Amino acid sequence: MFPTSLRNSTVIVIATIWLASSALADTTPSIDWKSLPVEEITLFYPGQSSFQWLHSPEHPGARKVGRGTGCTRCHNGDEQSMGKDIVSGGQLEPNPIEGKKGSLRLAIQAAHDEENLYLRFNWRTQADRPGIMHNYMRYDGQAWAFYGGPRSAKRVRQGQEPPLYEDRLAVMIDDGDVQRFAEQGCWLSCHNGMRDMPGEPTTETVRSHPYLGDGGLGRKDVRKYIPVSRTDASASWDKVKPAEVLAQIKERGMFLELMQWRAARSNPVDMADDGYVLGYRLFDEGQNPFSWNVDRDSMIPKYMFDPEKVGRKSLTIADIESVPKPAALIREENATLYDPDADWREGDVLPGRLLSRVDARGSAADNTRIRGKWEDGNWVVTWIRPLDTGNSDDIALERGNTYTFGFAIHDDNVTTRFHFVSFPVSVGIGRGGDITAVSLE
Ligand code: HEC
Incomplete structure (x- = not known):
């Protein structure tokens, strides 16, 4: 028997070696995707069709x-047709993006064995390049400032800055504990008051809110939540139940799993993030694969590309026209500490985010075997998820059961409501469901 301390350090060493060297190929059972069925679902543009709108007289289905x-059912x-209608403007989209498509076909394949759920996604992007540039910073000769942004941003709409925002695939899961998710899916988590939704409160209002603001989560905006976290029937953003009640609800498993594959902030390190939705959209305990690469008060970067590894210390504005290689700054792979005295020139560009697979930790780092590849206008993303991560902020999937999934895709340099979403989809692990994960056992 080893002394405990030695045993622990042995485990840590082994874990570190595994993390550092885990090329995806080593850990992935080879799945013959060609032999597995392909299900296609249509995701559509929801505009501002919030939970509150759905229950309002403006929605003919409100009563039901x-x-x-x-x-x-309806x-x-x-x-x-709904997506096409909404995206072109009108009541549910006061600020349409010119030329944006109204829907997206998502092909899904699913399989499982005793340990993992295997998912493979395929969709066509509207842009003729992958959305892998995100939160970039440009040097103007004197200081660094964020550059580019989502298509919904004014400076991008007006053509002053380029559209730069990451493509994303979000997967939401309910195991039956969130009332009505099976029937109404993602819409349970979408509310007036959230970013880019009607009735958005000011930063000051959110900061003074006891749960969301400075004395609580420390947030400046409202993000996804589910109705059970609120005290009133219309599930208003500010009517939050006391924190200790939310903790009890979470303990009872009444929350949604929400994982996001991010083309800029997680894919370069073969990961997706891992979070959950209850009183807010939160990341699981631990450390995400991405963090800020800049002190946002001083706007001084933390890391730059390592010239010895990449051949240069930064990108340039010209690189944005094409797709830069590399586009992402990865601490353990191509980064070195920022040198303020290096010869910085106007138009130099650095990523405002720092990625690290090695630093990602805990439940926030459960999705370590994801690979997205963009080719000929399509993303193909393969995703391996442990059926049971062993963490209490995740939903454990059991063979033989069905779960309700919601899928969303942010395509072509957009964020917030400007995405495509699915109606709820039931997924069976081994049997049942609109989509059945085929057993490989
Ligand atoms: C009882 C039937 C019924 C149910 C249930 C229902 N709706 Fe509707 N909904 C309608 C009708 C009728 C319309 C108006 C006709 C139309 O635009 O398709 C409508 C319109 C909409 C629109 C606007 C479409 C457009 O083209 O502008 C959205 C978005 C929408 N519903 C979303 C939902 C969502 C999300 C749910 C589930 C939470 C839902 N509806 C449940 C009947 C229903």
Whole structure:
């Protein structure tokens, strides 16, 4: 028997070696995807169709939605036409993005064995390049400032800065504990008051809120939450139950799993993030694969590209026209500490985010075997998820059960509501469901 301290350090050493050297190929059972069925679903543009709008007189289905009727009872097969209608402007989209498509076909394949769920996604991007540039900073000769942004931003709409924002694939999961998720899916988590939604409160209002603000989560904006976290029937953003009640609700497993594959902030290190939705959209305990590469008060970068590894210390504005290689700054791979005295020139560009697979820790780092590849206008993302991560802020998937999934894709340099979403989809682990994960056992 080893002394405990020695045993622990042995485990840590082994874990570090595994993390540092875990090329995806070593850990991935080879799956013959060609032999597995492909399901196609249509994601559509929801605009501002919030939980509150769905229950309002403006929505003809409101009464039945209030009684728990599923969206697809009335809207089955309408995704494409609804998306087309909403994206072009009108009541649900006061600020349309010119030329944006209204829907997106997502091909999904699923399999499982006794340890993992295997998912493979395929979709066509609207842009003729992958969205892998995000939170970039440009040097103007004197200081660094963020540059580029989502298509919804004014300076991008007006053509002063380029559209730069990462492509994302979000997966939301309920194991039956979140009331009505099986019928109404993602819409339970989308509310007035959130960023880019009607009734958005000011930063000061959010900061003075006891749960969301300075005395609580320390946030400046409202993000996803589920109705059970609120005290009133309309699930208003500010009517949050006391923190200790939310903790009890979480203890009972009443939350949504939310994982996001991010083309700029997680894919370069073969990861996705891992979070959950209850009173807010939060990351799981631990350390994400991404962090800021800049002190946001002084706007002084923390890292730059390592010239010895990359051949140069930064990108330039010209690189943005094409797709720079590398586009992401990875601490353990291509980065070195920022040198303020290096010969910085106007138009130099650095990523405002720092990635690290090695630094990612805990439950926030459960998704370590993800690979996204963009080719010929398509993303193909393969995703391995342990059925049971062993962490209490995750949903454990059991063979033989079905779960409700919601899928969302942020395509072509957008964020917040400007995404495509699915109606709820049931996924069976081994049997049942709209999509059945095929057993490989
Ligand atoms: C009882 C039937 C019914 C149910 C259930 C229902 N709706 Fe509707 N919904 C309608 C009708 C009718 C319209 C108006 C006709 C239309 O625009 O398709 C509508 C319109 C909409 C629109 C606007 C479409 C557009 O083209 O502008 C959205 C978005 C929408 N519903 C979303 C949902 C969602 C999300 C759910 C589930 C939470 C849902 N609906 C549940 C009947 C229903």
